[in-house]
Amino acid sequence: MRKLSLSALAFTMLAASACASNPPPEPPKPTEVAVVTPPKVTPPVEPTRPTPPVPTGPAAGSKGDFAAKATDRVFFDYDKYNLDADDQKSLASQVAWLKQFPSTKVEVQGHADERGTRDYNIALGERRAQSVKSYLMSQGIADSRIQIISFGKDKPLDLGHDESAWARNRNSYTNIIVEAIS
Amino acid sequence: MTKTQNAGAFGRLLAGRIRSGLAAALLGAAGLIGGATLATPTAHAQLRAQVVGEQYIPLRIAVPDFDAAGPGATDIAKQLTDVIRADLGSSAPFRVLDKSSFIERDLDITKAPLFGNWTVSGLEAQALVVGNVQVDAGTNQLIVQYRLWDVYGQTQQFAMSYKVPTPLNWRRLAHKVSDDIFLQLTGDPGYFDSRVVFVSKTPGDDPFRGRLAIMDQDGANAEFLLSGFTSVINPRFSPTEQVILYGAYIQDPRYPTATLLRTYLYDVATGRQEILAEGQGQLDFSARFSPDGRSIVFSRAQKGNTDIYMIDLATRKQTRMTNDSAIETSPSFSPDGRMIVYQSDRGSSKQLYIMNADRSPMVCPRGGGTKSDACRITFDGGGYSFTDPVWSPRGDWIAFSRQGGGQFVIGVVQKDGTGLRILTDGYQDESPTWSPNGRVIAFERTPSRAAGPKIYSIDLTGRNERRLPTPRDATNPTWGPVLKME
Numbered sequence A: 001m002r003k004l005s006l007s008a009l010a011f012t013m014l015a016a017s018a019c020a021s022n023p024p025p026e027p028p029k030p031t032e033v034a035v036v037t038p039p040k041v042t043p044p045v046e047p048t049r050p051t052p053p054v055p056t057g058p059a060a061g062s063k064g065d066f067a068a069k070a071t072d073r074v075f076f077d078y079d080k081y082n083l084d085a086d087d088q089k090s091l092a093s094q095v096a097w098l099k100q101f102p103s104t105k106v107e108v109q110g111h112a113d114e115r116g117t118r119d120y121n122i123a124l125g126e127r128r129a130q131s132v133k134s135y136l137m138s139q140g141i142a143d144s145r146i147q148i149i150s151f152g153k154d155k156p157l158d159l160g161h162d163e164s165a166w167a168r169n170r171n172s173y174t175n176i177i178v179e180a181i182s
Numbered sequence B: 001m002t003k004t005q006n007a008g009a010f011g012r013l014l015a016g017r018i019r020s021g022l023a024a025a026l027l028g029a030a031g032l033i034g035g036a037t038l039a040t041p042t043a044h045a046q047l048r049a050q051v052v053g054e055q056y057i058p059l060r061i062a063v064p065d066f067d068a069a070g071p072g073a074t075d076i077a078k079q080l081t082d083v084i085r086a087d088l089g090s091s092a093p094f095r096v097l098d099k100s101s102f103i104e105r106d107l108d109i110t111k112a113p114l115f116g117n118w119t120v121s122g123l124e125a126q127a128l129v130v131g132n133v134q135v136d137a138g139t140n141q142l143i144v145q146y147r148l149w150d151v152y153g154q155t156q157q158f159a160m161s162y163k164v165p166t167p168l169n170w171r172r173l174a175h176k177v178s179d180d181i182f183l184q185l186t187g188d189p190g191y192f193d194s195r196v197v198f199v200s201k202t203p204g205d206d207p208f209r210g211r212l213a214i215m216d217q218d219g220a221n222a223e224f225l226l227s228g229f230t231s232v233i234n235p236r237f238s239p240t241e242q243v244i245l246y247g248a249y250i251q252d253p254r255y256p257t258a259t260l261l262r263t264y265l266y267d268v269a270t271g272r273q274e275i276l277a278e279g280q281g282q283l284d285f286s287a288r289f290s291p292d293g294r295s296i297v298f299s300r301a302q303k304g305n306t307d308i309y310m311i312d313l314a315t316r317k318q319t320r321m322t323n324d325s326a327i328e329t330s331p332s333f334s335p336d337g338r339m340i341v342y343q344s345d346r347g348s349s350k351q352l353y354i355m356n357a358d359r360s361p362m363v364c365p366r367g368g369g370t371k372s373d374a375c376r377i378t379f380d381g382g383g384y385s386f387t388d389p390v391w392s393p394r395g396d397w398i399a400f401s402r403q404g405g406g407q408f409v410i411g412v413v414q415k416d417g418t419g420l421r422i423l424t425d426g427y428q429d430e431s432p433t434w435s436p437n438g439r440v441i442a443f444e445r446t447p448s449r450a451a452g453p454k455i456y457s458i459d460l461t462g463r464n465e466r467r468l469p470t471p472r473d474a475t476n477p478t479w480g481p482v483l484k485m486e
Helices: A014-018 A065-071 A085-100 A117-138 A161-171 B007-016 B071-089 B167-185
Strands: A073-075 A105-110 A146-152 A170-180 B022-027 B050-052 B054-055 B057-060 B067-071 B094-096 B128-135 B144-149 B157-166 B195-202 B210-216 B232-237 B245-249 B257-266 B273-277 B283-289 B295-302 B305-312 B318-320 B328-333 B339-347 B350-358 B387-391 B398-404 B407-413 B430-436 B438-444 B455-457 B465-466 B473-479
Touching: A065 A085, A065 A170, A073 A085, A073 B128, A085 A117, A105 A117, A117 A146, A117 A170, A117 B007, A117 B232, A117 B283, A117 B295, A117 B305, A117 B328, A117 B339, A117 B387, A146 B257, A146 B283, B057 B167, B057 B195, B067 B071, B071 B094, B071 B128, B071 B167, B144 B167, B157 B167, B195 B232, B210 B232, B232 B283, B232 B473, B257 B283, B273 B283, B283 B328, B295 B328, B305 B328, B339 B387, B350 B387, B350 B398, B387 B430, B398 B430, B407 B438, B455 B473
Parallel strands: A105 A146, B057 B094, B057 B128, B067 B128, B328 B387, B407 B430, B430 B473
Antiparallel strands: A073 A170, A105 A170, B022 B157, B050 B054, B128 B144, B144 B157, B195 B210, B195 B473, B232 B245, B245 B257, B257 B273, B283 B295, B295 B305, B305 B318, B328 B339, B339 B350, B387 B398, B398 B407, B430 B438, B438 B455, B455 B465
16 A cells, blocks of 8 residues: 655755765675686687687786785684784785785775674774785785775675684675776 | 755755645544533543553553445455554553454444443453544545543543545554554554664575665555665664665775765655765764754774764764774764763773763763763673664663673663663564654564574563564664654
């Protein structure tokens, strides 16, 4: 059934606001693109045909290249955002790649497990992403190349609800948002 | 997809308001309508649901099917009375009596009932509602009128007549009648003619996906709100208007594989929306309206620290409310606008704090007389965390979600930290939201590790827990104000 059309919008503060808004953005696309390894080329059936060039892996400076050469995700303890020696080793691989391709940019995504409220976990995810950003900056990566986002508990890597899933979901993922042109 | 409008378009909405044409009038005394005689009501104590401690003694109320006249009126009368019975039956103060046990069947709104028929042993109705439904064959107007009788006092307590331009609005009229009865018999405003916005989740789908949806408080009329976004979080109703705030994860316009978390204002009636926070450079979330709807408090995460901020919607002036290296989040205004409750982990665990909205120092209940910027109002008591505080619109209680012992439960506490009570016993109960009269709390419940989230409600007394039916899984309920009669 229809509802009464009651658009009694005595919303005066909006009338007074002068801030123009942007047009609606497109719905977000998946931000974590799977690394696509080109299919192996099968031996040509007809020898007379020209042989296609054999791919050698992702293009240098691409998202796929980053995933192949750097560890793109670090994990955290429950309710913590500090980086241990393993995390720093992972991040060192990111730093090396980012230095090799100085035109690239990254988005550091902070994630939390489901134990905690939505609000708190957004704050915690931001802390984790900021930890990674701070580390990258301490190793010489420019502030302007790194933006951060927190998904809190709302975008889990692992859909399970046990200790091992929670451990995987407490992470920070480095997403390449500008690739190098090769 | 709904177009985002600029602020000017929002302003112009004021001129374009649509009127439902609902008219209400107090109904004359029964004795004056049909010539039936009725003793003049004597000075009689109003019938009221009794409250003992925190609990209601449910008031026994009989709501026989309303009489019907005009095309289609019989079906409407039946459904409308069903909704009234369901509304009252879903609330703690009432016990709705089984209509099959009624003796008097030829009730007439123009006549007083035979009270003796309603006080017989086993029935013992304290209140009786007699009404009728008319559909005007010429104008198609729907008229609903009813009388509320105090059976033992043998007096009419209240009577009302409603008229709307189309029978399509019968359901709202039913809720209006329920709200009247609730007010008459409890002294508190009703909450049945109100709606709940939530985030709809599809079981088996990517949990990141969630769409804005709305339904009547009883679960009827559920539908998507066309915000255009597929990853929505934390919708929050205005306490006064059919307007909500929400967060949405959207594609970064500069970098297509990056994501921003923006905060939007959304007019439920028109679908128009406006960006309140762009989500670039800092992360704003957890926004809530002030009681007058003119300001918004929110959390801002920036450089690894989250604090509470306020924005004046008219001037867009921002004020930093907390400045602490701990995480401060989930702010909620007191209904008088003078205080804010929020969550902080500054004291090693997550606890609730209150502060003055003008940031002036306050004397804390347990502070020994010295003034502080904020007062902690919850304490561990066994390693518990207190989160998601929401101040009741009545001002008397603050609802929260308590984490500890392997579960999240919903509870309430007073602003001075006293009277703490746990109301639910779920696996993961969070995101509480108050009914507009501050008597009922709706919340998000994940019933077990294996089950998806649903919306439940519970009376402030801790009784009457029930599921609010949603078509799919649902998170983040936010209960809107009672709809206006325009």
